[in-house]
Amino acid sequence: MRRSERKIERIINYRRVLIKLERAGETNIFSHQLSALTNATPAQIRRDLMEMDTSGSPAHGYVVKDLIKSINNYIGADKEQVAIIGLGNLGKAITNYVNGSSENLKIVAGFDIKSEKVNRVVAGCHSYHLQDFEKIAKERGIKTVILTVPVRVAQDVAEQVTKAGVRGILNYAPVNLHLSDDIYVENRDMISAVEKVAYFSDH
Amino acid sequence: MRRSERKIERIINYRRVLIKLERAGETNIFSHQLSALTNATPAQIRRDLMEMDTSGSPAHGYVVKDLIKSINNYIGADKEQVAIIGLGNLGKAITNYVNGSSENLKIVAGFDIKSEKVNRVVAGCHSYHLQDFEKIAKERGIKTVILTVPVRVAQDVAEQVTKAGVRGILNYAPVNLHLSDDIYVENRDMISAVEKVAYFSDH
DNA sequence: AGATGTGAATGGGTTCACAGCA
DNA sequence: TGCTGTGAACCCATTCACATCT
Numbered sequence: 001m002r003r004s005e006r007k008i009e010r011i012i013n014y015r016r017v018l019i020k021l022e023r024a025g026e027t028n029i030f031s032h033q034l035s036a037l038t039n040a041t042p043a044q045i046r047r048d049l050m051e052m053d054t055s056g057s058p059a060h061g062y063v064v065k066d067l068i069k070s071i072n073n074y075i076g077a078d079k080e081q082v083a084i085i086g087l088g089n090l091g092k093a094i095t096n097y098v099n100g101s102s103e104n105l106k107i108v109a110g111f112d113i114k115s116e117k118v119n120r121v122v123a124g125c126h127s128y129h130l131q132d133f134e135k136i137a138k139e140r141g142i143k144t145v146i147l148t149v150p151v152r153v154a155q156d157v158a159e160q161v162t163k164a165g166v167r168g169i170l171n172y173a174p175v176n177l178h179l180s181d182d183i184y185v186e187n188r189d190m191i192s193a194v195e196k197v198a199y200f201s202d203h
Numbered sequence: 204m205r206r207s208e209r210k211i212e213r214i215i216n217y218r219r220v221l222i223k224l225e226r227a228g229e230t231n232i233f234s235h236q237l238s239a240l241t242n243a244t245p246a247q248i249r250r251d252l253m254e255m256d257t258s259g260s261p262a263h264g265y266v267v268k269d270l271i272k273s274i275n276n277y278i279g280a281d282k283e284q285v286a287i288i289g290l291g292n293l294g295k296a297i298t299n300y301v302n303g304s305s306e307n308l309k310i311v312a313g314f315d316i317k318s319e320k321v322n323r324v325v326a327g328c329h330s331y332h333l334q335d336f337e338k339i340a341k342e343r344g345i346k347t348v349i350l351t352v353p354v355r356v357a358q359d360v361a362e363q364v365t366k367a368g369v370r371g372i373l374n375y376a377p378v379n380l381h382l383s384d385d386i387y388v389e390n391r392d393m394i395s396a397v398e399k400v401a402y403f404s405d406h
Numbered sequence: 407a408g409a410t411g412t413g414a415a416t417g418g419g420t421t422c423a424c425a426g427c428a
Numbered sequence: 429t430g431c432t433g434t435g436a437a438c439c440c441a442t443t444c445a446c447a448t449c450t
Contacts, residue, residue, distance in 0.1 A: 003406070004441075008402055012395050012399055012402070013395055016394070030409070031409080037379055038379055039379045043444080046410065046411065046412085047411090047412085047443090049410095056409080056410055057449080058409035058410050058449050059450045060409090060450090061409075076405065080401040089292065089295060089300075090296040092296075093293040093295075093296045094293075097293060098394055101377070101394055102398065104401075105397060105401050143404040143405065144397070146397060146400075167404040168405075169400065174219065176239070178239070184403035186400050187242075188391065190301065191219070191301055191304055191305045192215050192216055193391055194305070194347070194349060195215045195283075195305070195307055196211060196212050196215055197347050198283040198346075199211055199215070200370075201347040201370040202371075209419075210419085233430095233431070234431080234432075246420075246421060246422080249433065250421090252432095253433070259432055260427085260431080260432075261426085261428055261431035262428045262431075264431075264432085
């Protein structure tokens with residue numbers, strides 16, 4: 001089944017806040033409370049949760065623990081092994097950030113082509129020369145990469161990693177990648193993001 | 204008129220690639236060419252461009268120069284003054300990145316609360332203590348900020364800056380901000396982004 | 407009383423398909 | 429021939445509204 005991107009993104013957010021709630025000792029939650037924590041509407045949340053194998057009760061809402069389990073069951077809970085390509089400022093920042101906070105995935109390898117960037121450790125993650133990508137990716141079963149490389153090489157690097165078995169790319173380079181359409185690409189161009197917000201600040 | 208977020212985002216992307224094309228000496232472009240550069244479909248592009256005050260010709264497509272002018276006219280072309288709050292790794296990376304590449308905006312001031320982070324210069328941008336935000340924001344007419352602060356202070360900082368006149372926030376903290384609903388908030392949580400891509404790599 | 411679960415209605419964005427044109 | 433401009437059709441996501449449950 002082809003699932004909606006928007007919905008998956010929301011469900012991922014529900015899971016994060018539910019995990020926090022569980023840690024904080026909360027056992028139950030109503031859709032309107034989850035709404036306040038995620039900026040989805042209560043109706044949307046109930047709708048998203050419909051095809052989970054847990055249901056809530058009018059009296060006590062949803063059981064946090066069960067809901068987390070259902071979400072894991074729905075979207076998968078394997079601790080995903082991810083690689084990052086490009087260890088400039090942005091790459092290092094993302095690595096620190098993700099490895100410091102995510103429950104559900106880990107950046108396990110970094111890659112670059114500059115000799116002073118390889119064979120280091122950043123946020124508990126070893127860095128390699130890009131030419132070793134295929135070998136490491138196969139060993140680790142890496143199917144997802146974060147691309148934080150300069151625009152001029154982004155297409156080449158994307159082709160290289162997909163040839164090595166990568167199926168999904170989170171692309172921070174402001175360029176449209178052309179890849180086989182069974183590869184999932186998410187663009188997170190930061191400049192567009194700021195320009196967009198600047199536009200709406202004025203309108 | 205309330206304009207669609209998606210559409211504005213696409214138009215911002217069209218502008219960026221058009222500026223590049225103009226620099227490269229291209230004078231004309233067809234919708235299918237712009238499509239290859241932006242991952243919008245040709246029909247979508249023609250539709251987006253409908254309410255611009257330029258139209259294309261079947262024989263030569265759109266005139267790049269005119270189209271840029273129309274887009275500027277449509278969404279505004281003032282070089283927007285933006286501030287960034289939180290000068291950790293991510294904040295510094297974004298500042299370098301944006302100030303090195305954007306045509307249409309500039310990060311003109313950075314803010315932090317740690318004494319070792321204030322009174323520095325990052326990417327041509329002076330850093331101040333957060334307590335001076337209101338003063339600087341008023342002087343500079345800052346209406347847009349990028350938030351790269353820890354989760355636990357994000358809500359407080361967001362309230363502080365909106366009190367000082369900010370109208371739009373690009374929020375990198377993985378938390379849902381509660382603000383007056385005439386404030387535009389765009390969430391770009393990086394962990395969700397990676398988790399989403401990891402999900403679709405497997406599906 | 408106040409919440410969930412959900413069919414039905416709504417609304418908005420995207421794509422189709424084709425007339426008009428160089 | 430092959431593109432633009434655009435009404436109409438389509439499709440998908442969100443919201444409404446209410447029966448149901450505790």
